[in-house]
Amino acid sequence: MPDLSDVAAVAGVSKATASRALNGSGLVAAETAVRVVAAAARLGYVPNRAARELARGRSGIIAIVVPTLDNTFFTPIIAGAQARAEEAGLQLTVAVHPLDSAGAFDRLARQVDGFLVVAPRGSDTLVAGSGAAKPAVLVDREIDGMTSVVADTATAFGTLTTRLAAEGHERIVYVGGPEGSWQDRQRTAAVHDAARRAGAELTVLGPCPATFAAGVEVTSAVLDTGATAVVPYATSIGLGLLLALGTRGVDVPRDLVVSTEPTVIEALGLEHTPAIDVDGEELGRTAMDLLARLLDGQDEPGRQARLPVPVRG
Amino acid sequence: MPDLSDVAAVAGVSKATASRALNGSGLVAAETAVRVVAAAARLGYVPNRAARELARGRSGIIAIVVPTLDNTFFTPIIAGAQARAEEAGLQLTVAVHPLDSAGAFDRLARQVDGFLVVAPRGSDTLVAGSGAAKPAVLVDREIDGMTSVVADTATAFGTLTTRLAAEGHERIVYVGGPEGSWQDRQRTAAVHDAARRAGAELTVLGPCPATFAAGVEVTSAVLDTGATAVVPYATSIGLGLLLALGTRGVDVPRDLVVSTEPTVIEALGLEHTPAIDVDGEELGRTAMDLLARLLDGQDEPGRQARLPVPVRG
DNA sequence: TTCGTCGATGGAACCGGTTGCAAGGGACCT
DNA sequence: AGGTCCCTTGCAACCGGTTCCATCGACGAA
Numbered sequence: 001m002p003d004l005s006d007v008a009a010v011a012g013v014s015k016a017t018a019s020r021a022l023n024g025s026g027l028v029a030a031e032t033a034v035r036v037v038a039a040a041a042r043l044g045y046v047p048n049r050a051a052r053e054l055a056r057g058r059s060g061i062i063a064i065v066v067p068t069l070d071n072t073f074f075t076p077i078i079a080g081a082q083a084r085a086e087e088a089g090l091q092l093t094v095a096v097h098p099l100d101s102a103g104a105f106d107r108l109a110r111q112v113d114g115f116l117v118v119a120p121r122g123s124d125t126l127v128a129g130s131g132a133a134k135p136a137v138l139v140d141r142e143i144d145g146m147t148s149v150v151a152d153t154a155t156a157f158g159t160l161t162t163r164l165a166a167e168g169h170e171r172i173v174y175v176g177g178p179e180g181s182w183q184d185r186q187r188t189a190a191v192h193d194a195a196r197r198a199g200a201e202l203t204v205l206g207p208c209p210a211t212f213a214a215g216v217e218v219t220s221a222v223l224d225t226g227a228t229a230v231v232p233y234a235t236s237i238g239l240g241l242l243l244a245l246g247t248r249g250v251d252v253p254r255d256l257v258v259s260t261e262p263t264v265i266e267a268l269g270l271e272h273t274p275a276i277d278v279d280g281e282e283l284g285r286t287a288m289d290l291l292a293r294l295l296d297g298q299d300e301p302g303r304q305a306r307l308p309v310p311v312r313g
Numbered sequence: 314m315p316d317l318s319d320v321a322a323v324a325g326v327s328k329a330t331a332s333r334a335l336n337g338s339g340l341v342a343a344e345t346a347v348r349v350v351a352a353a354a355r356l357g358y359v360p361n362r363a364a365r366e367l368a369r370g371r372s373g374i375i376a377i378v379v380p381t382l383d384n385t386f387f388t389p390i391i392a393g394a395q396a397r398a399e400e401a402g403l404q405l406t407v408a409v410h411p412l413d414s415a416g417a418f419d420r421l422a423r424q425v426d427g428f429l430v431v432a433p434r435g436s437d438t439l440v441a442g443s444g445a446a447k448p449a450v451l452v453d454r455e456i457d458g459m460t461s462v463v464a465d466t467a468t469a470f471g472t473l474t475t476r477l478a479a480e481g482h483e484r485i486v487y488v489g490g491p492e493g494s495w496q497d498r499q500r501t502a503a504v505h506d507a508a509r510r511a512g513a514e515l516t517v518l519g520p521c522p523a524t525f526a527a528g529v530e531v532t533s534a535v536l537d538t539g540a541t542a543v544v545p546y547a548t549s550i551g552l553g554l555l556l557a558l559g560t561r562g563v564d565v566p567r568d569l570v571v572s573t574e575p576t577v578i579e580a581l582g583l584e585h586t587p588a589i590d591v592d593g594e595e596l597g598r599t600a601m602d603l604l605a606r607l608l609d610g611q612d613e614p615g616r617q618a619r620l621p622v623p624v625r626g
Numbered sequence: 627t628t629c630g631t632c633g634a635t636g637g638a639a640c641c642g643g644t645t646g647c648a649a650g651g652g653a654c655c656t
Numbered sequence: 657a658g659g660t661c662c663c664t665t666g667c668a669a670c671c672g673g674t675t676c677c678a679t680c681g682a683c684g685a686a
Contacts, residue, residue: 316672316673317672317673317674318672318673328672328673328674329674329675332673332674332675333674333675336674338675360672360673361671361672361673362673363671363672363673364671364672364673364674365672365673365674366673367671367672367673367674368672368673368674368675369673369674369675370674
C-alpha cells in the first residue's frame with residue numbers, strides 16, 4: 001500500500017509538499033504539482049481516510065436519517081443524495097431512525113460532519129434537536145431556522161384537485177397521511193382550498209400510515225363517500241386502494257379515478273388520470289448540495305428550498 | 314470534548330492503561346478498570362473513531378452492496394444487517410452498485426473492513442471479484458469458496474408447488490425472475506421438479522425484472538396458459554399481477570390463485586393462498602454475523618448458511 | 627533470605643496524513 | 657549592489673488513540 005511518503009519520495013519532494021499538491025491548495029508550483037500527481041497515479045496512491053480525518057478534524061461522512069427503508073418514497077432520496085455525495089468527495093451512511101426520542105444522535109453526531117434529516121413526522125422540537133449538534137438539512141419538511149428542501153406537493157395537490165373538479169368530479173376524497181405528518185398538513189390545506197374554490201365536495205379521510213395495507217383498509221370508507229375521484233397521500237396507499245378496488249369489481253378509472261404516481265398509472269394503462277410526479281432523487285441531490293454549502297460556510301442555516309412538482313396526465 | 318488523556322488523568326492512570334481498560338483487554342486489574350470506566354462515563358468520553366482506526370489499521374466500517382434500493386426485498390436485509398452491526402460495534406454503510414463492472418470497488422475496499430454483497434444477478438466471476446480485496450459475505454446467492462447465506466426459497470417454492478398441486482391445481486405458472494438471477498435458477502429447478510412429481514402441468518414465463526410493471530405486463534401471458542395458480546418470482550411481480558387481474562375482472566383467488574407474500578395476502582383478505590415467507594431481516598443479521606466471524610478469524614471463507622423459508626396459508 | 631515469575635502499569639513509538647512556521651531563493655525595486 | 661517581498665518548499669509538531677517493550681512490585685519456591 002503506497003503511502004504519502006512514497007509518493008513524495010518518487011516525486012522528489014517532501015511529504016508536506018506532496019500533501020499540498022494532492023489537495024490543490026495552490027501553494028505549490030504548477031510543475032511540482034504535476035509531478036506529484038503523476039507519481040501518485042503511477043503508484044496507485046489512495047489517501048488513508050482515517051489519517052486525514054484525524055489530522056483535519058472532520059470525517060467527510062454525512063449521515064442521512066430516514067424513519068424506515070420500507071417506504072419507497074425515501075429510497076430515491078437516498079440514491080440522489082448518495083450520487084451527489086460521491087461527486088463532492090463525501091461518504092454517505094444511512095441511519096434508520098424514527099427520531100421519536102431525543103439524544104439518540106449524540107453518538108452518531110460525533111462520527112459525521114453533517115446530517116440529512118428525513119423526518120416526515122414527530123415534533124418540531126425533537127427534529128430540530130437532532131440537527132443541533134452538526135450542520136443539518138431537513139428533507140421534505142420545513143422548520144423555522146433549519147435549512148430545508150421540500151417538494152412542493154401542497155401546490156401540486158391543489159392543482160390536481162382543481163383539475164379533477166374541472167374534469168367534472170364533484171365529489172373528491174383525500175386520503176390523509178400519517179398522524180402528525182408535516183406534508184399532510186400542507187396538502188390537506190391545499191386540497192381543501194382548491195376544492196372550495198372549484199365548488200367540489202371534499203371528504204378527508206385518515207390519518208393513514210403510508211402503507212399498502214392502510215390503502216386496502218380505507219377502501220370501504222372511500223366508496224361510502226360516493227366520490228368519483230380519490231387522491232391518496234402516498235403511492236403505497238394508492239396501490240392498496242387499486243388492489244382492493246380490483247377485488248371488489250370497481251372499474252378504475254370509469255367508476256373511480258385513483259390518482260397515484262404516473263409510473264403506476266402508465267404501467268396499468270389507466271387513462272385520464274392526473275397525478276403528481278415527485279422527483280425523489282432531485283430532493284436528495286438538492287439536500288446534499290445545500291448541506292455541502294453549509295459545511296463550506298457558503299450558506300447560513302435557515303435557507304429553504306422548494307422544488308416544483310409537476311402534475312401529469 | 315474529553316480525550317483519552319483526560320480520562321486517564323481523572324482515573325489516575327496512564328493513557329495506555331486507560332486504553333486497555335476501556336477495550337476490555339483483560340490485562341488491567343479489575344479495580345483499576347472499574348475506576349477508568351467510571352471516569353469515562355462521568356466525562357462522557359467517546360473515543361475518536363479516526364484515531365482508533367488509524368492506530369488499529371482497521372475502520373470498523375462494513376459496506377453492504379445492493380443493486381438498488383427500489384426493491385423492497387433488499388431493504389429488510391439492510392435493516393437487519395444494520396441492527397446487528399450496531400450490536401457488534403460496527404458501522405454499516407450502504408453502497409448502491411449493480412456489480413456489473415469490475416474494479417469499481419477498489420476505492421471502497423480501502424475504506425472498509427468487509428463487504429456484505431447482495432448481487433442476485435451478474436456473473437460469478439465479477440461478483441466473486443468484488444469480495445476478493447476484503448472479507449465478504451454473499452447474501453442470497455452461493456458461489457463456491459465464498460461465505461454466504463441464502464434463504465432457501467428453492468425448497469420453499471417446491472413445497473409451494475406441491476401444495477398447490479395437492480389442492481387441485483393442475484396447471485401452474487411460474488413467473489421467472491430477472492435474467493441471470495441465481496435464485497431464479499434454483500427456484501425454476503425446484504418448481505419443475507415438484508410439478509413433475511405431483512403430475513401438474515407447469516409453465517415457466519419470463520425472465521421478468523422484479524418490478525411491479527413487469528407483473529402487469531406478464532398478466533396476459535399468465536391468463537393465456539389457462540392456469541389456476543401462479544407463483545411469481547418476486548412480491549413486486551405478484552403485486553403487478555394482482556393489480557392487472559383486478560382491472561380485468563378476474564376473481565382472485567377463485568379463478569386464479571396468486572401466491573405473493575403473506576402480508577399482502579392477509580391485507581387483501583385472500584383465503585386459501587399459500588405463500589412463502591422470506592425473513593429478510595434475518596438474512597441481514599445472519600450475513601453480518603458470518604462477516605463478524607470472518608473478521609475475527611473464527612471462520613474460514615467458504616461457509617454456506619441456508620435459512621429455512623416457511624410456506625404459510 | 628534470595629531468586630524467578632508473573633501480573634499490572636507506564637513510557638514512548640507509531641499509524642498517515644495536515645498545517646503552522648521558518649527558511650531558501652529568485653525577481654524586482656531603489 | 658543591496659534590500660525587500662513573495663513564491664515555494666521542508667521541518668516538525670500534532671491529531672487521539674493502540675501497542676510493544678521495559679519496569680516495578682509482590683508472591684511463591686528453593
